[in-house]
Amino acid sequence: MEHLxxxxxxxxxxxxxxxxxxxxxxxxxxSLIEAGVPLWRVNIGQxxxxxxLIAWGVVWTPEGTESYDVTHETMLTDSYVGSSFEYxxxxxxxxxxxxxxxxxxxxxISYLEFAELGGTDYYATLLSYGDGSLHGCTFVTRAQDGFxxxxxxxxxxxxPALSCALEPVTMRKSSxxxxxxxxxxxxxxxxxxxxxxxxxxxxxxxxVMFSDLRGFTAMSDNSTEERVFxxxxxxxxxxxxxxxxxxxxxxxFMGDGILSIFPISDRADRGKQCGNAARAAQDALAGLAAxxxxxxxxxxxxxxxxxxxxxxxxxYGNIGSPGRLxxxxxxxxxxxxxxxxxxxxxxxxxxxxxxxxxxxxPDLFSPCGSHEIRGLADxxxxxTPVG
Numbered sequence: 001m002e003h004l005x006x007x008x009x010x011x012x013x014x015x016x017x018x019x020x021x022x023x024x025x026x027x028x029x030x031s032l033i034e035a036g037v038p039l040w041r042v043n044i045g046q047x048x049x050x051x052x053l054i055a056w057g058v059v060w061t062p063e064g065t066e067s068y069d070v071t072h073e074t075m076l077t078d079s080y081v082g083s084s085f086e087y088x089x090x091x092x093x094x095x096x097x098x099x100x101x102x103x104x105x106x107x108x109i110s111y112l113e114f115a116e117l118g119g120t121d122y123y124a125t126l127l128s129y130g131d132g133s134l135h136g137c138t139f140v141t142r143a144q145d146g147f148x149x150x151x152x153x154x155x156x157x158x159x160p161a162l163s164c165a166l167e168p169v170t171m172r173k174s175s176x177x178x179x180x181x182x183x184x185x186x187x188x189x190x191x192x193x194x195x196x197x198x199x200x201x202x203x204x205x206x207x208v209m210f211s212d213l214r215g216f217t218a219m220s221d222n223s224t225e226e227r228v229f230x231x232x233x234x235x236x237x238x239x240x241x242x243x244x245x246x247x248x249x250x251x252x253f254m255g256d257g258i259l260s261i262f263p264i265s266d267r268a269d270r271g272k273q274c275g276n277a278a279r280a281a282q283d284a285l286a287g288l289a290a291x292x293x294x295x296x297x298x299x300x301x302x303x304x305x306x307x308x309x310x311x312x313x314x315x316y317g318n319i320g321s322p323g324r325l326x327x328x329x330x331x332x333x334x335x336x337x338x339x340x341x342x343x344x345x346x347x348x349x350x351x352x353x354x355x356x357x358x359x360x361x362p363d364l365f366s367p368c369g370s371h372e373i374r375g376l377a378d379x380x381x382x383x384t385p386v387g
Contacts, residue, residue: 003035004154008161015165019172024165025058026065032158037151038143040119044127045070045085045136046166048174056173082108084124085136092134094125094156098146114140121146127159129167137162185249201317205270206261207277207309207357208329208337209248211239211284213256214304214345227300232256234295235303238287246280247273251328257338261314261329274311274353274360278385281307281351308341309353310334311360339373340382347371349384358383 007028015024021044029042045057055070080086084095099115099122111122119140127135139155141147213235220228239258240250248262260280262273284307292302312333319328340352349368358365365383372379 003031004158007031007035007158011158011161011165015161016168018165019169021058021166021169022065022067024162024169025060028158028162028165029060029065032154035154037154038141038147039139040142041114041138041140043136043138044162044166045138046127046170046173047133047135048170048177050174050177053177056170078109083110084108084122084138088124088126088136089134092126094123096147096152097122097124099140118142120144123147123152123155125156125159127163127166129163129170135170185244201315203313204316205264205311205313206316206329206333207248207264207273207311208314208333209243209260209262209277209281209307209309210334210337210341211258211260211281211305211307212338212341214306216256219301231295231300231303234291235288235305238291239284239305242280242283242287246276246283248276248280259329259334261316264311270311271360274309274357275364277309277357278351278353278361278364281309282385282387285350305350306341306344307351308337308339308344309351309357310337310340311354311356312336335375336373336380339375340371343371343373343382347382351385353383353385355381355383 010027010031011024015027018024025042025044028044029039033039040061042060043057044060045055047055052071053069054072054075056067057070058065058067074080084097087095097111099111099119102111102115104112114122119142121141121143123139125137125139127137129135137159139147141151213232219231223231235256236253236258239260243250243258243260246262248260250258250260252259260277262277262280264270264273284305288303288305295302310333312331314329314331314333316329317327319330336354340354344350344352347368352368353365358367364385366386368382368384370379370381
């Protein structure tokens with residue numbers, strides 16, 4: 001029992017403060033093996049609140065330890081349906097199963113795979129957190145006699161300490177994941193680091209990209225809610241992916257509009273980020289072509305959108321009421337990006353940029369004339385990406 005006492009002490013003191021789930025699970029398994037538990041494979045799964053992911057976890061084997069993520073879609077596949085994780089979370093009790101003499105027709109594929117690799121015994125049990133949530137752990141051995149009663153007792157005895165070490169990690173991952181999902185990378189990092197007061201802001205230089213779906217009002221009037229949401233999600237998917245893959249950050253969805261920024265770190269970075277914004281817009285339009293093929297095959301009308309790109313100083317921070325804040329960017333550069341996007345249809349180009357953007361990346365743009373901009377006294381010259 002000395003090994004278990006040392007393990008509990010480490011989990012509560014060092015493991016809880018480490019913030020490293022791989023380190024925690026590695027130490028947990030090594031300590032149990034030292035105490036005599038014949039482990040071969042361990043999977044510690046954690047459920048958490050995230051619109052994109054439903055769970056994450058850590059898998060330990062003698063060859064190494066690594067973390068993984070589980071999407072909501074995975075819960076509908078054979079890898080989860082009928083698995084030990086589904087069983088213990090549904091029945092709220094452990095599962096002990098021999099991996100010998102399995103039935104290929106009725107036993108879950110995971111049992112068959114572990115048995116084929118030499119597994120002899122399997123144990124799944126629950127990990128409980130202070131908020132009442134339940135999570136799953138599975139243990140596999142290759143020992144000839146399987147898991148003996150004392151082995152299972154030792155595993156169960158150490159689970160509260162493991163919960164103590166992993167619960168803070170899960171809570172942080174959940175909070176950070178929700179912040180990133182709803183705010184974007186940059187704002188979520190700022191809020192996490194304490195930028196939470198109303199009016200607290202920073203002036204930065206950034207390329208601002210504003211995209212807007214064309215014909216959205218007519219679509220909303222003439223289509224079902226399901227089809228409107230399907231169209232919006234398809235459009236959002238390809239714009240967000242294009243922006244993030246080109247180093248930008250999507251700040252918010254504004255109805256059918258998307259506001260993105262490409263922060264500029266120094267003067268040398270200005271041309272690079274202007275080019276990145278142009279490429280993000282072009283990538284999004286290329287993705288739109290593929291999306292429209294699928295929509296047309298399903299009998300749905302094609303989608304179209306315009307993009308406005310500008311560069312300049314913006315105020316980056318919190319606005320709102322004391323009890324309800326929004327993290328955004330404000331400034332003339334944002335307004336002009338939005339206004340020139342509104343000209344894309346009339347000018348005949350899906351992407352329009354200001355002279356400031358084109359001058360920073362001259363090889364990527366060609367001029368398309370001077371145009372009146374609402375709110376500005378004089379016309380400004382607009383450009384569109386080459387090709």
